[in-house]
Amino acid sequence: MTQTGIPKPKTAEETSQLIKVALGDEKADLAVINAKIVNVYTGEILEDQSVTVKGEWIAYVGQNAEGSIGPQTDVIDARGQTVIPGLIEGHTHIAWLYSAYEFLKHVIPGGTTTIVTETFEVYPVSGYDGVVDFLESLKEQPIKIFGTAPAMISTSQAARGVPPATLEKLLDRDDVLGLGESYWQAVLQEPDRILPLYEQTLAAGKTLEGHSAGAGDKKLAAYVGCGISSCHEPINADQVLDRLRMGLHIMIREGSIRRDLEEIARIKDKDIDLRRLILSTDGVEPEDLLEKGYLEFVLQKAIDCGFDPVAAIQMATLNVAEHFSLDLLVGGIAPGRYADMVIIPDVQTIKAQWVISKGRVIAREGKILVSPRRHTYANRSLNSVKLLRDLEPADFSLHVEEETGSITVRIIDMVTDLVTAELKTQWPIIEGQLQPDIHQDVAKVSAIDRTNQPGKAFSGLIKGFGLKSGAMACSAAWDTPDIIVVGVDDTDMACAVNRIHALQGGAVVCDKGQILAELPLPVFGIISDLSIEEIAGQLKQIKRAATDLGVCHPDPLLTLITLTGAAIPYLRICEEGLVNLKDGQTRPLVAS
């Protein structure tokens, strides 16, 4: 019996001890007394409550805890304060920029005690072993971190899908709760490839995390009918309502990638059942983490936006736990659950005075009291940029058959900083090559496989990126095994990519053969080993350097790395070519 719908429950021996403490036959390790407690099951705020804890678990909640409190019991008198369950983040991306070790230092003081993260960033660049190494880095931490298996919806045909045997090994893990976000277009375009993975996941009793951006009505129904049970993509109250009505759990995003809470909060006036509404970040970048904090910021904002505070707390605790069938373990303050609690001044004020996780006080008044575990990554995780040689400027040439004249090409056209369209246009041929043209804001863009077929590359043209000089590259190209680089000079493009090769991962801005700014990402080529503060500092320099070179987007690095992404409409690039997400097909630069 290896499959478990929920992570490992406590042992019979641990339960035995809980019984004794609940009955008063043994003393608790920890007690929180005289508290107001937010009961997320009933939606009440109960007065004069005590909670007793044995080991990692809650033994008793109520008004008669005295018999279980002895001289060895640590007692927290919470008179005048309010206790809420530890917060649960249901959808985030830890495998980007920071290590769990650094990340947790900034998460723990805010009161988040359970996190579910995607892992798909790791899979295309480091495979199953990489995902396992990443998951191991999340284990034995002061809070609980679960993962979802990579669905590998990729622009790259070679990187698409996960072999069933690999998925089985991942789903077999107690710390993997489901199959991570798999974009709706993919399953409707390639049901034969995707549906068996869905079937396998559901048969293992685990969830299918959704991504239904842009789907509505029939397409949304078709997608939901596949067994999808969540979506974190709706951006307004109407889209949320459409999805709740189909039975999805909806994660309202308020993080670095999008901030939709204020808009979606209008749903509070619709008098509907909110049990399937969830607060989530979908990832927080270092600067936001330092400035705003983590999920506690989202919860506070939900309250400030007018959600009933108890309903908002449910949206960050019980509702998330129920979605993942974790509600016997986390999500509420009740016997048998992990002793995960946050003591706050009052239900309107999400400012953690005490954070208790697995029965241990891990933060007080914004100060962390424990050290996260620093993971030793496997050697191969630290050597994931497998280029066989440094690149030459000539590797970025765009040769065509003719020597002169012009030719119809497909250009990636930036519509917003993230959304792109296909621009078919005539482009001049100069000595048998196509060249960028800064006057028309057209640069070169290349995607270079650094993993599966190292060095396999595709180059094309991009309009509206803004670059006037130099090049910018990154080894964390979304959904692919690629390095992505945009440049107006072949030498700088080679320089940036070669620097990434030397660093075994990173983000680099080059101009005139000089490195202007860089952030090393030695772990899988996507994660730094620096502190959050240092990462934030380097990112600022990268942004400044890119902006100085003309890039006109608010977050140049994000704009760069999403060029390979499989979920944002609609003309993308990978090492195989241009990819039109409307049909998922790969296309060449030259249009026939």
Next chain:
Amino acid sequence: MTQTGIPKPKTAEETSQLIKVALGDEKADLAVINAKIVNVYTGEILEDQSVTVKGEWIAYVGQNAEGSIGPQTDVIDARGQTVIPGLIEGHTHIAWLYSAYEFLKHVIPGGTTTIVTETFEVYPVSGYDGVVDFLESLKEQPIKIFGTAPAMISTSQAARGVPPATLEKLLDRDDVLGLGESYWQAVLQEPDRILPLYEQTLAAGKTLEGHSAGAGDKKLAAYVGCGISSCHEPINADQVLDRLRMGLHIMIREGSIRRDLEEIARIKDKDIDLRRLILSTDGVEPEDLLEKGYLEFVLQKAIDCGFDPVAAIQMATLNVAEHFSLDLLVGGIAPGRYADMVIIPDVQTIKAQWVISKGRVIAREGKILVSPRRHTYANRSLNSVKLLRDLEPADFSLHVEEETGSITVRIIDMVTDLVTAELKTQWPIIEGQLQPDIHQDVAKVSAIDRTNQPGKAFSGLIKGFGLKSGAMACSAAWDTPDIIVVGVDDTDMACAVNRIHALQGGAVVCDKGQILAELPLPVFGIISDLSIEEIAGQLKQIKRAATDLGVCHPDPLLTLITLTGAAIPYLRICEEGLVNLKDGQTRPLVAS
């Protein structure tokens, strides 16, 4: 991969077809159009909705179904009517009196399309093979019936517990959702015996169904801390609230064993979150089934008691599905769910005009349109009364060591028709024996093992049963492998038991050597092969005969068979002796 947190999801091929129908690329098999739909996810009633169905599953719900409706599509125009999800019964006892075949004839017209039943009645008398045969009788029926594994909390030491290997085989089945009700006293008294079964169940991703009658505060917390996730035992709003606060799903009982809905309905005024409240019958006897119907009666009554109709419908659909993690399959009208729908006049009137289950119309206007499957039981299921010989009157003698005088004995004292206490009193010895005394309303009571050690028996005395003459026996003695018999005449006691032996199961009333009334129960000795109407008729005769013989309780048979039960306080009997449920220990008739 054999474990599944949820029953088998649809195949990739079925899902492929759903996608096509949702998109309008293929035609639906069935469509319900122009309906009001109760959306249990959001709590809304939506107008002008259509539902399309392919095979057993819902493909699309919304306002744009036309493209999926073709000439071959069966169309139900539900204009002016309301569609609700098929009702889900979360806790019942089918393994008593009627076969699934007969039972379903009376359940289906009311709109119940999913049932979860206990199986523990079968286990002590027919073991694992019996439980499997019983579960097989529930399969391939017009509606879905799931079971819970027997927890085997028994008064009989020999019958207590289920071997882990047996439990594993049962939990491994897709149609077994959890471990059935296991009374709280047992786990607090014998944690070493019970907790490993709990651990095993939770590790399989399945639920622990609870039974917390009489537990409060600390004891309730101790029990809940073991991982219990439901209880169907509270009898008033305060007990319900106590349990909801601990995170339990609470099933409000309104059936033949208890009717608590009216009392518990007061909870509607408390302004609490009702997401964990569930409507249930806990079993309906033949007469009630004929007169009142099944779960639809409970739902109607909940509405009549003042629950908001949509909240009440959630309590009989989504809330139940969520408790069992079945909500991707049933509980709401959404893409990918089983096409289980009930068309009613309006949300206040739970009168099924159409019942649709797994995409098929199975009832209209109270008339069933399909035939349930009649199961062929295994031979050994039909030969479960394994007595090696007929009993003699002398087998019921109560011998003591002395010849005359008196002796202190423990007498089962009926406090209500179900609750008993221990009466310690002096009892006269007549020729070395103890005799019943109808003037003091004291009869003999015997429990005779018919399974494990056939013929092993224990006899004692019972006060307050009412019997003035004859004897009454039944082979369906709760929680044990026993035949239970109460009598004031040894010959009649032997006659009743021997008749049960001859019938291979039944309930029998004898007087002066004559059978006054009987109901054969040939399947496992607990289930009849008669129609519900015939069973109700025989039960009436048994009741009349028992009442004529002086039994003063409203349901003499129920009072008889619960004498061996392990959950109702507090002095019980089994083949091993008297059992004091306060400590679970077995005691002799003669008090030291």
